[in-house]
Amino acid sequence: MVRKITENIYVIEHEEAANNIIIIGKKGVVLVDTSLFPEKAKSIAKFVKELTSKPISMVLNTHYHPDHTFGNVVFDCPIVAHSLTREKMEQFDRSYFSILGIDYFTPKFPDVLFDDVFEYEDGIRLQFIHGPGHTPDSSFVYLPEENTVIAGDTVINTIHPEIVEDSQLTSWLKTLGKIPQVKHVIPGHGESGDYKSVEKMREYIDKIRRLINGELSPTDLENDENFSKRLHPELLEWSIKNLIA
Numbered sequence: 001m002v003r004k005i006t007e008n009i010y011v012i013e014h015e016e017a018a019n020n021i022i023i024i025g026k027k028g029v030v031l032v033d034t035s036l037f038p039e040k041a042k043s044i045a046k047f048v049k050e051l052t053s054k055p056i057s058m059v060l061n062t063h064y065h066p067d068h069t070f071g072n073v074v075f076d077c078p079i080v081a082h083s084l085t086r087e088k089m090e091q092f093d094r095s096y097f098s099i100l101g102i103d104y105f106t107p108k109f110p111d112v113l114f115d116d117v118f119e120y121e122d123g124i125r126l127q128f129i130h131g132p133g134h135t136p137d138s139s140f141v142y143l144p145e146e147n148t149v150i151a152g153d154t155v156i157n158t159i160h161p162e163i164v165e166d167s168q169l170t171s172w173l174k175t176l177g178k179i180p181q182v183k184h185v186i187p188g189h190g191e192s193g194d195y196k197s198v199e200k201m202r203e204y205i206d207k208i209r210r211l212i213n214g215e216l217s218p219t220d221l222e223n224d225e226n227f228s229k230r231l232h233p234e235l236l237e238w239s240i241k242n243l244i245a
Helices: 038-051 066-074 083-089 094-100 169-178 194-213 218-222 233-244
Strands: 003-006 008-014 020-024 029-032 056-061 079-082 112-114 117-121 125-130 140-141 146-158 185-188
Touching: 003 038, 008 185, 020 038, 029 038, 029 233, 066 117, 083 094, 083 112, 146 169, 146 194, 169 194, 185 194, 194 218, 194 233
Parallel strands: 029 056, 056 079, 079 112, 146 185
Antiparallel strands: 003 008, 008 020, 020 029, 117 125, 125 140, 140 146
């Protein structure tokens, strides 16, 4: 589903796969996250051509996970990401592809790297801000004039988030606290929403932290609609196992 967020921002929302965000600038288009499959990335590029005559001039990767980065190979433009994103992607080998069930190809790595904040302007001003937590390299995009944050997997709506082996809950909470109180929040997965989705995510991660610390019981989560109404509860069980490990 394609959702128009503002006059200049569109999001290709998926039920489970990573969202892809299109930012139409004065001269070109910035694409945020490129999907898991190159063929899907080609479809995204085709849609952008149908939407505007402006070329895709830049790609942003919000973190290293393959559902946000493997489509990079389709795009012949600068790819921007945190320096750790490239480091993590350089570790992808044939065995990693085999685990994913994907035929091996050479990934395309980000070639414009930053550590704290990357700033860019093309009629629209954006800040690409390092916000660790979901992963050490996770970053979000803030577009002040558009009153919009593109959160990557720092915010997940509708479904349970993936808390992976290198997630850090305390850092995640700090990052959520730094996200500006904007009108539009586009998550890494799930439906776009408003700043309430940031607040719900902060409550979710805090309760997971308290559960792991023995301050809450599983029943407390079962009775919380912020947990019970999210899809794919198996992700919650998987995430807790990752934290315990």
